[in-house]
Amino acid sequence: MRVSLKDVAAHAGVSIKTVSNVVNNYQHVTPAMRERVQRSIDVLGYRPNLAARHLRKGRTGIIALALPELGNPYFAELAAAVIDAAAEHDYIVLLDHTGGRREQELLVSQGFRARVIDGLILSPIELETDDLRDRAENVPLVLLGEREYDLPYDHIAIDNVAAARAAVRHLTGLGRREVAFIGARRGRSEPAQLRVRGWREELSAAGLPADDGLVAATDGWGHADGAAAMTRILETGRRPDAVFAYNDPMAIGAMRVLHERGLRVPEDIAVVGFDDVVEGRFGAVTLTSVSPDKEAIGRLAVESVLARLGGQAPEPRRVRADHRLVGRESTLGRGAADDGAADDGANV
């Protein structure tokens, strides 16, 4: 069976507590004793039982990360960033995905899915303010992403409005006059709201009409949803000269439809995505995209959760991570320098 403190103590001929002291680097242990105990630990291959430690101390060393979907490479890359950041603090990440469904998000936020965690990082899609309000759970919660809540939780995100404006400004700066938006969320009002707002604001600022006929709502945020939305817009007979998509997969789905219909990107229609996923750099037409600093988001999220751990409750804060616009062929055409920042104003 597994070896416990008791076994080590017996082997070394000392008390359990002394072994515990050695394991925990307690200050007042003579070097001789430390060595003797350590030897027994090594011989027996002792490893602390985390469940017992947790029961005693009330900490698990685990934080949960709940994301809408891992299939979206943005979230996968974000997950990697969180895992790495957590590892720096000797924390382990329990990953969950909600499918962006309110029901699942609710379960997660109330701690039903994972009940062994010290803290929770959640990227909500459908969750409403009220859903979070009566959250009896007392594990620290940090929110990620575009949704804004008027609640006392930390929130980490880029400045979505500014990022969306930078994307649209990039398009108008290239002379585009009719910019469609793909990916407003169907049914629910909130999500994508900020990016739609940025789109609207920037068009107004440029003296262009923000035409609702150019906003396509979707059910999801995958390639197929982007393709369907693009198709829908084209079938109304409209021919925008630019498309700004809620995220890269949708932009790529839209580009596929344009390609099928013989419309050239960017000559006929320029396309900008959001998230800067790797995939966008290797298509036949590489994709201009807003690039959030995922690494920073992951790091900030972990730090925020851990800061609230000791039961301390620092003032809830809203943190803005950096972003920048990366211009590629889908707006600049063949020969565009990959990875060049396209717009000075994009950084925040």
Place this chain on the structure above:
Amino acid sequence: MRVSLKDVAAHAGVSIKTVSNVVNNYQHVTPAMRERVQRSIDVLGYRPNLAARHLRKGRTGIIALALPELGNPYFAELAAAVIDAAAEHDYIVLLDHTGGRREQELLVSQGFRARVIDGLILSPIELETDDLRDRAENVPLVLLGEREYDLPYDHIAIDNVAAARAAVRHLTGLGRREVAFIGARRGRSEPAQLRVRGWREELSAAGLPADDGLVAATDGWGHADGAAAMTRILETGRRPDAVFAYNDPMAIGAMRVLHERGLRVPEDIAVVGFDDVVEGRFGAVTLTSVSPDKEAIGRLAVESVLARLGGQAPEPRRVRADHRLVGRESTLGRGAADDGAADDGANV
């Protein structure tokens, strides 16, 4: 503070064990009693403490899943499958990524990264047989992926040789005579070995030479690696009429290079990938790919781990998940039916 069994017992005026019995759906509890206790549970908002339960039962309800990298959509999708399969059994998944580095894989396999787990599902890249041999750890281990080990652990994978042969057969069946392989692993011998073997075998079977000059080794398995490998092949002056890539991102990276050089896919060079990630269905040229049954792999992995949980040690087994070849434009050209199985012989 948190409410425990004791509090509920006091509130309901019964013993702790009775409450425990209700919580655990113990058979012999009168409906009246059950209701009474349940009411107290609801009133007080009792929720079992998993650490205590774990300490007592020796189970955590957590399994770890260690993958090379989440950025690769195949692994992200696989992770989603595992999480879902685990949820069916009331298990939670702790996700780790190793970067495909031996050192990290070693740490994971020996349980240093996560010590609260009941079982481990590991997809190794660099780990050698000997690394796993002296694994003192006694948590059940299930291996995933292409590497084969002669060790008493369950191993879940598709038939990589057969799958690779099906891919190559598809190409030769279309009249291609010079099929390059992209993605043999540089430096280490093992990984990709099976797919290379399938490539070699099928070419021989077709009476074609398996020319080592057409095998490109790479350091990683991302888009950029595929692009670099493709570039290298072309720069030797060779003009294969088909490319079989180790995975979809590499195939897509290769296609980007072909596109840049003005080579048409599939007219000049046909391309087949591996893993059937969503991304492959939305490029300017959709990608023919070997499609492993990820859902089955996830499910089988979870079931295998859980089967070994009670300390029972069923005979280690090697499980073959299904796969099929999905033909798309990168081999069949414009107008290819998406999602059609291209080759009857592909299923196993």
Place this chain on the structure above:
DNA sequence: AGCCGGATATATAACGTTGCAAAACCGGCC
């Protein structure tokens, strides 16, 4: 009425760890 046996409820002892308080030790000082 007394007894029996199954169904129901309870008391108690673990699981492995750490915090607290007390005990043992030790060198120096009166």
Place this chain on the structure above:
DNA sequence: GGCCGGTTTTGCAACGTTATATATCCGGCT
């Protein structure tokens, strides 16, 4: 030699749960 103060080690209780064994209940049977 006894005492003091600090250092080092120890014993014990507690964290919240479940397994085991035991006590209690109750209807039916002799």
